[in-house]
Amino acid sequence: xxxxxxxxxxxxxxxxxxxxxxxxxxxxxxxxxxxxxxxxxxxxxxxxxxxxxxxxxxxxxxxxxxxxxxxxxxxxxxxxxxxxxxxxxxxxxxxxxxxxxxxxxxxxxxxxxxxxxxxxxxxxxxxxxxxxxxxxxxxxxxx
Amino acid sequence: xxxxxxxxxxxxxxxxxxxxxxxxxxxxxxxxxxxxxxxxxxxxxxxxxxxxxxxxxxxxxxxxxxxxxxxxxxxxxxxxxxxxxxxxxxxxxxxxxxxxxxxxxxxxxxxxxxxxxxxxxxxxxxxxxxxxxxxxxxxxxxxxxxxxxxx
Numbered sequence: 001x002x003x004x005x006x007x008x009x010x011x012x013x014x015x016x017x018x019x020x021x022x023x024x025x026x027x028x029x030x031x032x033x034x035x036x037x038x039x040x041x042x043x044x045x046x047x048x049x050x051x052x053x054x055x056x057x058x059x060x061x062x063x064x065x066x067x068x069x070x071x072x073x074x075x076x077x078x079x080x081x082x083x084x085x086x087x088x089x090x091x092x093x094x095x096x097x098x099x100x101x102x103x104x105x106x107x108x109x110x111x112x113x114x115x116x117x118x119x120x121x122x123x124x125x126x127x128x129x130x131x132x133x134x135x136x137x138x139x140x141x142x143x
Numbered sequence: 144x145x146x147x148x149x150x151x152x153x154x155x156x157x158x159x160x161x162x163x164x165x166x167x168x169x170x171x172x173x174x175x176x177x178x179x180x181x182x183x184x185x186x187x188x189x190x191x192x193x194x195x196x197x198x199x200x201x202x203x204x205x206x207x208x209x210x211x212x213x214x215x216x217x218x219x220x221x222x223x224x225x226x227x228x229x230x231x232x233x234x235x236x237x238x239x240x241x242x243x244x245x246x247x248x249x250x251x252x253x254x255x256x257x258x259x260x261x262x263x264x265x266x267x268x269x270x271x272x273x274x275x276x277x278x279x280x281x282x283x284x285x286x287x288x289x290x291x292x293x294x
Contacts, residue, residue, distance in 0.1 A: 002174050002183035006165055010185040013164025014192025020157035021193065022200025027149055029210035029217050032157060034247040039271050051150045056250065058154020063254025065155075066162045073162045074255030077170045078243050082262055088242025089249070089263040091234050093270020096246060097278075099231020100219070103245040104157075106232070107190055112197040113218070120224050125236030126176075132240025133176035 021108050024055075033105020034059075035096035079140050099125075146212040158251045164189040167252045169243025169259075176240050227282075 021032040028051065041052045066073040080088075096102040099121055101110065106125075110118020165171045165185055175186035210216060239245050244252070244263050252260035 002181040004165075004171060004174065004185070005183050006185050007188045010164045010188035011192040013160040013162070013166070014189035014194075015196045016156055016160030016163065017189070018160075018193035018196025018198075018200075020153045020160060021197040023153045023156070024150070025197075025200050025204060025210075025216070026207060027153070027211045028146065029214050031218060032153070034245075034250065035271075038246060038250070038268070039275075042268065042271055043275055050147055054147045054150040055154035055157075058151045058156070059158040059161075059247065059250050060254055061151075061155050062158020062162055063167075063251040065159070066167075066251075067254060071162065073167050074252045074257055074260065075168055075170070076243075076252075076257045076259040077168075078173060078259075080242065080259065082258070085242050085259045085262045086266040088238040088244065089266025090270040090273070091238030092242065092244065092246065092249075092263075093238075093267035093272075094274045094277075095231045095234030095236075095238060095270075097231070097271050097274035099228050099233075099235055102235060102247075103190075103239075104247055108193040108197055110219075112194050112201045115219065115222075117219070117221060117224060117228055121228055121232040124229050124232035125239060128233045128236030129176045129240040130178055130236075132237045133173050134179045136173075136241065137177045137180050 017104075017108060018112075021104070021112075025109075031105055031109045033101050033109060035093075035102040036100070036105050039097050095125075149212060157247065160193070161248050161251050164192075167248045167255075169248075172245075172248075173240065173243045 024030045024032040030051065037052045037055050040048060041056065063074070092102070101118065101121060106118040106121040111122060161167055166189055171183055172186060174181060174183035204216065242263050244260070246267060249260060249263050249267060253264050
């Protein structure tokens with residue numbers, strides 16, 4: 001087991017994510033799916049912009065709060081060339097829109113609704129994610 | 144206005160959860176996905192905690208006629224497993240394992256200013272725009288009716 005394994009903070013942070021997703025559902029009737037929320041901002045429809053922008057602003061504000069609090073939350077210690085990071089971003093952007101969701105929409109929200117589509121999506125992206133991470137580790141010698 | 148403020152605070156809560164759980168550290172995510180290496184199971188606990196709490200909300204939903212701030216419950220209704228769903232999820236997984244970012248943590252991390260986060264989010268937005276372009280051109284005939292499948 002990795003020495004960085006942190007089950008308590010993972011569970012606590014996860015619970016906050018679940019609280020947010022549950023709040024989006026019961027208070028606003030929305031799925032807290034980040035790729036869907038952002039995708040809708042890129043091609044805005046009238047009356048459908050404000051809540052999306054507000055949620056993304058909230059996400060960014062969480063980053064600001066961590067910075068101000070002096071919490072080193074954003075280390076990028078992976079050995080990845082900039083072009084690899086760019087390819088990764090392209091795949092994540094294109095793939096999440098094509099597949100209608102990401103870790104939040106299909107994972108946190110879809111699985112909690114027992115959606116079969118989301119289950120298939122989660123199993124698929126977990127599988128290709130694991131294959132990719134294992135191969136990269138073999139190719140580059142360590143994360 | 145109060146509804147917008149509420150969504151903003153929920154976004155803040157979501158982002159705080161990502162930071163506290165360590166999901167804005169791509170190495171931690173990749174150490175979960177790399178099951179053949181020095182495995183870090185934390186991501187499974189994040190998903191478990193998030194789903195567990197969200198499950199309570201989804202169980203409570205039928206007791207509400209409408210969302211508390213009004214409107215309707217805008218939930219996905221599709222049930223078909225189509226090539227787009229599987230293909231899209233597969234591509235997303237490859238990008239996730241390669242860069243260590245999924246969309247939420249990537250957005251929160253932009254604030255940190257690391258060049259990788261900036262490159263990733265720029266490319267991610269480009270990928271989304273590229274999908275929209277493909278969706279309205281080459282992929283258009285395969286698109287099923289409605290947009291209900293959004294997750």
